[in-house]
Amino acid sequence: FAFAQFESTLALLTEYFEFSDRQNFFVFAYIGFILTLSQGFLVRRLVPKLGEKRMAVIGTMLMTFGFLALLGLLRVETKATWMLYAILPLPTIGFSFLNPSLQSLLSRHTAEDQQGGALGVGQSMSALARIAGPVCGIYLHARNESLPYLSAAILMAIGIAMVSFLKPPPPVMEPPQ
Numbered sequence: 001f002a003f004a005q006f007e008s009t010l011a012l013l014t015e016y017f018e019f020s021d022r023q024n025f026f027v028f029a030y031i032g033f034i035l036t037l038s039q040g041f042l043v044r045r046l047v048p049k050l051g052e053k054r055m056a057v058i059g060t061m062l063m064t065f066g067f068l069a070l071l072g073l074l075r076v077e078t079k080a081t082w083m084l085y086a087i088l089p090l091p092t093i094g095f096s097f098l099n100p101s102l103q104s105l106l107s108r109h110t111a112e113d114q115q116g117g118a119l120g121v122g123q124s125m126s127a128l129a130r131i132a133g134p135v136c137g138i139y140l141h142a143r144n145e146s147l148p149y150l151s152a153a154i155l156m157a158i159g160i161a162m163v164s165f166l167k168p169p170p171p172v173m174e175p176p177q
Helices: 002-016 023-048 052-075 081-088 089-110 112-143 145-166
Strands: none
Touching: 002 023, 002 052, 002 089, 002 145, 023 052, 023 081, 023 089, 052 081, 052 089, 052 145, 081 089, 081 112, 089 112, 112 145
16 A cells, blocks of 8 residues: 555656656666566565565565655755655665565465465455555645655554564475475
């Protein structure tokens, strides 16, 4: 939900920076590049070392700090493009850590014969969040350009607490040979 708010209001944020269509393209390409690198290299290497729960907590924290940094960027009323580019990796990498980790945790906390249903419900909730997040984000942005990032940071801070209190998933059992 929070990341969907972020995505949907990003074009409005680049409007604040008075970006051209070309500059706007580069912002979205930059985010896509960061997601690709993060999921392709970082997540694959870190999950076996840190585990899904720790990756989810780190991802949630990165997203929270990223949204707070965007909020701060708007509050200081600077249009320093380099600051935007410096901040964008925080929520982007956080999302790339959080999303697959949550899917894995959901699967590992569900009985084997119910995993398909649980993952389906999880994907349905994700789809609803990707519908409601932009609606909420654009509504909040119309009230104040900082509100989508403030609400996203608050939601992610709640998420930190929720993920932190998850019981560790059961160990993965190797099939007998």
